Amino acid sequence: MSAVATDPPSAGRTLTAFVTAPFTRRARAELSYLVVVAPIGIAVPVGALAFLMIMGFLAPGPAKPENVSFAGVAVGAVVLLVLATRLARRLGSFHRRLTARLLGERVEEPPSFRPGRGVLGRLDPRLRDGAGWRAVAYLLLRVPVAVLGLYALEYWVTGLANLSYPLWWGLFRNHPPGVHLSPVPFLTPLRTRPFHITTYPGTLLVCAAGAASLLVAPWVSRAVVLADRWLTRNLLGPGRLTQRVRDLEQTRAQAVDDSAALLRRLERDLHDGAQARLAALAMNLGLAKEKLGDDGPELAQIRELVEAAHQGAKDALGELRDLARGIHPAILDTGLPDALAGLALGSAIPVEVTTDVPDRPTPAIETIAYFCAAELLANAVKHSHAKTITIHLAEPNGWLLLTVADDGIGGADPARGTGLSGLTHRVGTVDGHMDIASPPGGPTRVSIRLPPHA
Structure with missing residues (x-):
């Protein structure tokens, strides 16, 4: 009796996926993505606040350095408001390219910005730039996601440090008088009170904790990346209405092109088929008319019929040529x-x-x-x-x-x-x-x- 091959239990597959998750290509891509975008997500609001503070200090006011001019802060806020959509669009374009390259998430670009003429003509479209303000909203909503991204990166860094703890623990031991082994702090992403390792067997526990942290790290990273991808799709793309219009334009363009191709094919079929046969018929009728003489009333009647058929064929050929030319001019x-x-x-x-x-x-x-x-x-x-x-x-x-x-x-x-x-x-x-x-x-x-x- 032959053995029937069966799939491994679902619990086994789940355990295998959990253990091998840190070594997958997806985990590496998501880790690379977080390494790039998490610091940027924190740097954007920090840079904006720093700019406002600098404008407040540089604005004319009291000589004391601890005094911040609210007028300077207001001017800085206006400058940020004017430049917000432009800078956000550029950062959004960078995030779209990075998401496509590392995560395989390709988001179509929103409609390009079209400035007007003059100062007001350039300012008003920026304030009404829907795609630009969605990009601004993306940068603001990315702040908590970026914080979670840094926390996910800490899992990776702490896991690697703790996994290799037994290798480098002895290099940082100190030997004060009367103490054989000084405690070495144990890094952990959990916000608990730090504890110390004073013996080498204790480092094995740290190594086990590092392995556990590495096993958890890709899943934490994946959750953060999923949130970021959702924001990218919904805020950095063309928008639902714009995307719907774009889809309809593409559908219409395909229908128009297909119709034009069909008309060209119909014109060629008429030219190569019906027109050629009518031309041949007209030539044959013309030859028959020439061969028929005028002797006898019966031949005269036949000649009249052939001549009428010949003229009808020529008229039909002309109409068919006009019809084909109206469908699609060959020129x-x-x-x-x-x-x-x-x-x-x-x-x-x-x-x-x-x-x-x-x-x-x-x-x-x-x-x-x-x-x-x-x-x-x-x-x-x-x-x-x-x-x-x-x-x-x-x-x-x-x-x-x-x-x-x-x-x-x-x-x-x-x-x-x-x-x-x-x-x-x-x-x-x-x-x-x-x-x-x-x-x-x-x-x-x-x-x-x-x-x-x-």
Whole structure:
């Protein structure tokens, strides 16, 4: 009868995990993390208090050094208030990188700070910087966690010291007159009255206590690190609402890109499939029409039928080409600048195209920009009575900027049904913006700002 392999009892696994915990990679990573962040957590509030005290002493006031100027403290508090979010953001970024490297906890960065112009323009956004104030709250709430972290580090230091106590105990013995062995203090993380070891067998008890301290140390460290990770996730990240918006933006971008890819594939299928067959059919019908003569009424009727079929095939081929071009222009495969140049060549009014786009946008954004330019160009040709049209494509400040201008009569209004309202909706699907400047008498200038990625 064969023996059935069974898992070791859960109590045995628990004991094994408890004994081997100080030697695991996780314990080393958490210990390294506490060694770095615990002193920083204490240094931040101490540094802030020291700064306020220095400002209080340096401020003009009574000559006695023991007098602290409350005006100086108030000025220091205002300075800290202004710089708090900026410094907290930098420390928060350092903690995120450290958490990702040592603990494997990757927290996404919050939205970047965007200062305004001027003194008030820079000050007001800092005071309303939600991500910065969450980072400040993180630094304040980390103070008790940092104290617990130092206590956890004491377990490690005391455990190592006590474990090696029998090795170095004899090096620090003194031999005063009449005393053979002087007592050596025993370090302990427990706040009890210190006791002394006067004999070598007593050092073995200290060694056992050090081993127990090392066994407990990783679990204390883990509890402190778990609290710190919770604070990092909830205070140093983008926030729940911002994260939800970011997730929705990513989902929308994926849907837009998938839709653009589907349209490109549909255009290729129409071009390579239905268009090719219709073209072949039209050619065959054309050849049949040429071979048919005019002799006899029956041949004439057949020739008329073939000619009608030939014309129908050519009309269907033209409509299919227009449909495929409306789904996805094939010229976009070579890039948006070439596609805009192709639009300019087909315009009845001279068009000047200038482009300055170092990085190519995603296909979905290129498609939106192309159809917007095509619609604006068609509107200018039909309604503006312009002599020249300019199309400018640039990428300032990380946005794709498309500008279409003409020297026509102006008066373009989205409410008149010229297609501008549809462009507004098309641009808005990717959080773009469209500005129209078209006073009566002209000129007309339409600027479309699109993100480089949907």
